Amino acid sequence: MHKAVGITGRNSLFFRRGAIIPCLSVRVVDPSKIFFPRFPMLPIVESKRPSLPANHILNWDKAAIQTWLQERGYPAFRAKQIWKWIFEGRADSFEDMTDLPKKLRQELSESLLLWTSTVVDHLESEDGTEKLLLQMADGGRIECVLLREEHRRSICVSSQVGCGMGCVFCASGMDGVDRNLTRGEILEQMLRLQRLLPAEERLSHIVMMGMGEPLANLQNVLAALDVARHPEGLGISPRRITISTVGLPAAIDRLAEYEVPFHLAVSLHAPTDELRNRIVPTNSKVGIGAILQAADRYFERTGRRLTFEYVLLAKINDSPECADDLVKLLAHRGAMLNVIPYNPVPGLPYETPSPERIHHFRRALLEGGINVMFRQRKGDEIQAACGQLRRIRQTAPEA
Numbered sequence: 001m002h003k004a005v006g007i008t009g010r011n012s013l014f015f016r017r018g019a020i021i022p023c024l025s026v027r028v029v030d031p032s033k034i035f036f037p038r039f040p041m042l043p044i045v046e047s048k049r050p051s052l053p054a055n056h057i058l059n060w061d062k063a064a065i066q067t068w069l070q071e072r073g074y075p076a077f078r079a080k081q082i083w084k085w086i087f088e089g090r091a092d093s094f095e096d097m098t099d100l101p102k103k104l105r106q107e108l109s110e111s112l113l114l115w116t117s118t119v120v121d122h123l124e125s126e127d128g129t130e131k132l133l134l135q136m137a138d139g140g141r142i143e144c145v146l147l148r149e150e151h152r153r154s155i156c157v158s159s160q161v162g163c164g165m166g167c168v169f170c171a172s173g174m175d176g177v178d179r180n181l182t183r184g185e186i187l188e189q190m191l192r193l194q195r196l197l198p199a200e201e202r203l204s205h206i207v208m209m210g211m212g213e214p215l216a217n218l219q220n221v222l223a224a225l226d227v228a229r230h231p232e233g234l235g236i237s238p239r240r241i242t243i244s245t246v247g248l249p250a251a252i253d254r255l256a257e258y259e260v261p262f263h264l265a266v267s268l269h270a271p272t273d274e275l276r277n278r279i280v281p282t283n284s285k286v287g288i289g290a291i292l293q294a295a296d297r298y299f300e301r302t303g304r305r306l307t308f309e310y311v312l313l314a315k316i317n318d319s320p321e322c323a324d325d326l327v328k329l330l331a332h333r334g335a336m337l338n339v340i341p342y343n344p345v346p347g348l349p350y351e352t353p354s355p356e357r358i359h360h361f362r363r364a365l366l367e368g369g370i371n372v373m374f375r376q377r378k379g380d381e382i383q384a385a386c387g388q389l390r391r392i393r394q395t396a397p398e399a
């Protein structure tokens with residue numbers, strides 16, 4: 001991302017300018033490999049609920065669609081037409097695919113699903129931000145967001161139902177993780193958000209910073225992003241796709257091995273293990289040192305400048321000492337640090353720092369030579385903090 005609009009470490013919507021320097025080298029990817037993950041399976045958290053629909057077409061790669069077509073006597077090229085209708089034509093149903101034979105459209109409608117979720121809520125902010133609360137086929141609920149800023153049309157997408165990382169300030173992790181989202185469910189969020197745009201506008205950026213830890217569902221996330229970046233999918237450059245993580249070193253290494261130059265954002269939130277163990281509990285199993293080493297390896301392998309996210313919590317991690325410790329950690333890395341003043345979540349005791357504290361924190365970082373951006377929160381009036389809308393709709397009767 002160069003000038004990016006997205007979502008913070010799943011705490012609040014953000015807005016930033018000039019955050020990332022574009023890389024000059026461009027990797028050409030073999031399109032024939034685009035729909036297939038190229039690394040061994042990662043452990044998948046299986047759904048605790050009844051099985052998800054097996055006939056979700058967004059979970060199928062092109063070869064599977066071609067096989068399905070050929071079994072019914074249709075030529076393989078129809079798969080390309082179907083794909084084009086879904087990603088470019090923004091078809092709402094198989095019936096909309098008017099250049100397909102009527103009989104095929106009927107068979108598709110009877111056999112396969114284009115949508116498996118329903119929109120439970122759709123909120124719009126005055127700044128153009130829109131948020132969807134989706135209910136998946138098994139009843140799990142997730143959120144996804146469209147952000148508008150000048151010519152950018154960015155989306156923030158969830159990777160899991162809930163989150164197992166347990167960051168103490170985050171609404172998404174309050175009930176733990178239920179399951180990983182499938183490739184199709186991740187793509188479905190992108191397509192639903194794409195359909196909020198007028199026909200002449202395209203999605204420009206994707207941030208995997210919604211509900212869940214993307215690297216805990218790396219296989220499905222990469223499978224969905226392969227489609228998102230494919231010219232016959234959404235056609236979004238990997239340089240405009242950000243994968244956020246709270247810091248899982250082994251999975252960061254897997255992502256580096258994938259050798260697609262996605263932008264990596266590490267949600268740091270604290271400069272010392274002592275403090276981070278308190279606010280990001282998974283840190284106690286890993287430690288900041290191992291996370292930073294993995295992030296450095298990612299940079300070495302991909303050439304993509306790293307970004308670190310830091311949710312600024314009043315009287316928790318906004319002290320001058322924290323700023324000094326951050327300088328020691330990051331100044332020599334040349335990374336970007338995005339600081340996001342906390343977006344309060346009802347029921348949680350954390351607060352936004354005062355403007356004075358924010359000012360002093362910022363000044364200390366700048367004086368320490370850190371490339372720092374302070375983000376403007378977006379969409380506050382639509383429960384923009386990730387997981388907040390889901391939580392409100394679980395605890396309050398629907399209007």
Ligand code: SF4
Binds near residue numbers: 170386
């Ligand atoms: S609990 Fe999960 S979704 Fe929330 S900030 Fe932590 S990693 Fe992100």
